[in-house]
């Protein structure tokens with residue numbers, strides 16, 4: 001009798017498991033540190049074609065950027081042609097005559113990864129066919145092409161629910177079976193930091209960036225923002241970022257028209273903020289200053305630190321801001337940023353500044369531990385925390401140091 005009962009219960013359990021839906025999820029472990037790469041939008045906007053993409057891939061290798069950690073080559077908006085009679089999307093045959101699979105193979109042959117753009121609405125921001133109602137078909141197509149990264153925008157979404165729309169695309173990607181980094185781009189409208197951790201690997205936190213230090217470019221019903229405006233908006237969001245799920249303050253504008261000081265400050269801040277590092281300039285035509293900024297491995301190491309803790313603004317002393325980021329092995333990164341229009345002389349007495357990060361529960365107390373100091377832009381050791389740090393900072397420039405515990 002008992003055996004029968006057990007057998008019945010066993011078969012019932014098997015039947016229940018067999019009919020259980022397979023819950024989709026995001027591909028974990030794809031972005032344990034912030035993704036690094038290049039995206040066509042900031043420089044080329046809709047003037048993108050396969051020549052531009054191949055040139056970016058070639059230059060990423062030749063310039064040393066690949067060696068510095070950049071890997072994704074991402075085509076932004078305006079690559080789309082039309083959908084066929086079955087609803088499958090195809091690239092514009094004039095801009096991409098070889099097709100996306102061939103282009104992805106070319107990017108892969110360079111040891112890089114291939115990314116593409118679409119949008120949750122009925123049309124992309126540039127007015128091209130977008131994903132709404134075609135999510136599963138598009139995901140199959142991307143998987144067939146060999147896509148490794150998808151940026152998914154938020155134009156023409158009318159009354160769509162953001163959580164639902166992005167979850168649908170996540171599930172479609174998962175069902176297609178190819179691990180693809182999922183980059184949400186809904187500009188922070190629906191506070192994605194509060195719900196997107198299990199949906200995507202990064203989420204835009206603000207509107208679009210502009211290649212200026214502290215400006216607003218007003219387009220009527222929307223604005224682009226300068227580097228400082230975006231950095232200010234990041235301050236409240238640090239508790240939401242971490243390995244596998246990052247705040248995205250938008251792609252880099254290094255090499256797109258700001259001064260060298262400003263480019264250096266912009267890049268340093270993005271690294272302090274553990275931001276995705278998607279270069280947005282013409283990689284095949286960059287000058288030495290731009291290349292040196294984008295490939296500074298010691299600054300990049302702050303961004304790629306495995307703890308994945310976003311920096312916080314500790315203080316502001318006469319327009320010189322002090323940003324602090326805890327790093328592995330009890331190291332710390334400190335970025336002094338001159339926001340003003342004049343050169344500033346400043347000094348920082350480590351012994352009088354016991355800095356506690358309430359988020360990670362770590363404390364920098366140089367009265368207990370002496371650290372050696374390395375200037376990461378000069379690539380020089382500059383003494384220890386036993387001495388007051390004295391420096392002169394040009395307008396809109398930074399001093400970035402790494403503090404390492406003395407052995």
Ligand code: GLA
Nearest residue numbers: 041076077125126153185208
């Ligand atoms: C939006 C995004 C940008 C870019 C454009 C493309 O504005 O925020 O990053 O992708 O669309 O049209």
